[in-house]
Amino acid sequence: LLKVQVGIHGTSAELLQHLHTNLRVGRWSRAEAIIERLSEQSAHLAPEILHAHTAYLTEQYKRLASYEKDSEESMKTLRVMQMWIELKVRSKGIDPSAKMLVAMVRAALTALQGDKLRRAVHRYVDWAETLGPDTLVEVLDSEDYDDNEYATLGPLTAEYYEGGKLDGHELSVEEKQEMEDQATADP
Numbered sequence: 001l002l003k004v005q006v007g008i009h010g011t012s013a014e015l016l017q018h019l020h021t022n023l024r025v026g027r028w029s030r031a032e033a034i035i036e037r038l039s040e041q042s043a044h045l046a047p048e049i050l051h052a053h054t055a056y057l058t059e060q061y062k063r064l065a066s067y068e069k070d071s072e073e074s075m076k077t078l079r080v081m082q083m084w085i086e087l088k089v090r091s092k093g094i095d096p097s098a099k100m101l102v103a104m105v106r107a108a109l110t111a112l113q114g115d116k117l118r119r120a121v122h123r124y125v126d127w128a129e130t131l132g133p134d135t136l137v138e139v140l141d142s143e144d145y146d147d148n149e150y151a152t153l154g155p156l157t158a159e160y161y162e163g164g165k166l167d168g169h170e171l172s173v174e175e176k177q178e179m180e181d182q183a184t185a186d187p
Contacts, residue, residue: 008037023059057103078111098138
């Protein structure tokens with residue numbers, strides 16, 4: 001007699017291993033089901049839940065970055081990420097990690113332009129600000145950003161460096177001018 005289990009089972013560590021495997025091979029619906037199962041069996045704010053959401057959004061960002069900027073696929077992936085962070089994280093009262101918010105900012109920088117980009121970046125940076133100055137600094141100064149992302153992000157977030165919001169992280173007059181010069185030099 002063979003006993004067959006239906007569904008997703010295992011310890012948190014096993015589920016996280018399965019999650020990473022499924023994310024690597026692009027089995028998104030399976031990865032989502034694993035995160036749901038992990039959420040059911042773990043405490044609401046358990047570190048493994050935060051790790052799972054961060055891994056999911058980071059891998060989705062990598063997927064988005066592989067598409068052309070204005071492609072239908074990149075916009076679809078961005079919408080998936082936005083829905084995920086709103087419905088699976090924010091609406092469940094989970095405070096996102098700085099890495100989650102960095103993934104969202106990078107996705108916006110990769111897929112959006114103009115006013116939509118500014119609104120999206122401010123949404124995630126404002127969220128980071130509500131989580132405290134350390135999270136805000138982690139999001140704004142993340143080493144995950146490449147030079148082009150920093151050049152775009154700088155002028156969009158210069159106001160966060162002013163008025164003492166980031167003690168010890170204020171921009172000098174020279175840094176502000178350099179950021180503005182880079183923004184106007186880039187098309």
